[in-house]
């Protein structure tokens with residue numbers, strides 16, 4: 001298997017379904033191919049109603065971004081962004097303020113190619129073709145440095161991406177590297193697939209994703225909690241997504257038969273651990 005860890009992006013693959021376009025198909029978007037639409041239909045047959053889980057992820061993203069905007073966050077780094085359509089981050093921000101910056105990052109070349117024209121008229125948003133498993137190259141990319149001021153608080157989104165990172169790539173360590181790079185006042189948003197509530201459904205889902213270019217790595221909720229490290233998890237804490245500050249009248253997870261997505265929002269406080277700098281010289 002090719003190790004893509006230190007390469008800027010993975011190989012283009014339009015034979016197997018890709019996570020970005022499967023998600024777009026479930027959201028009702030137009031940036032997907034027959035292979036992803038057929039795949040989505042087969043999952044829907046095996047797990048009736050599963051489409052609501054994908055839509056709930058996008059609704060969680062909207063609610064968390066509105067929450068961060070209300071807390072004064074104005075710049076966002078969205079890792080594993082997918083194609084920014086159907087209510088993505090910059091659209092949510094644009095409804096609230098003119099003063100925002102969004103850098104999307106994805107490692108799937110066609111996803112990035114599809115995204116560029118969508119962002120062409122939005123100078124406050126850009127997309128970087130990069131692998132989130134390489135924090136150094138993401139944080140030091142010219143696009144990041146130009147668009148974001150990393151000396152000011154950032155909203156870091158890792159929604160529905162870390163379950164595509166295998167344990168062998170140390171997902172806890174890489175999220176820690178991003179947390180350490182952010183200044184106090186920054187926030188981390190995570191959503192992640194879990195089988196804690198519905199192990200059989202998640203097993204079926206993971207079997208499907210084994211056919212794709214993005215195999216799935218579901219994890220227990222107790223493991224997902226660890227992603228927030230020494231950040232302060234904000235109320236209501238980590239939850240199934242439908243229970244995270246639901247809109248008035250919105251069904252909560254009790255109405256969601258699968259409860260496969262879990263996450264939350266946390267903030268870096270001024271007294272968070274200062275990362276130890278390597279000692280240089282002899």
Ligand SMILES: C[S@@+](CC[C@H](N)C(=O)[O-])C[C@H]1O[C@@H](n2cnc3c(N)ncnc32)[C@H](O)[C@@H]1O
Pocket residue numbers: 019020023057058061079080081082083105106107108111130131132133158159160161164165214
């Ligand atoms: C399901 S989409 C999530 C989209 C968006 N974050 C959301 O929650 O609405 C997952 C995306 O993560 C991307 N992805 C997977 N592994 C990645 C990696 N190592 N680095 C960057 N992007 C990655 C996929 O290409 C895909 O576009």
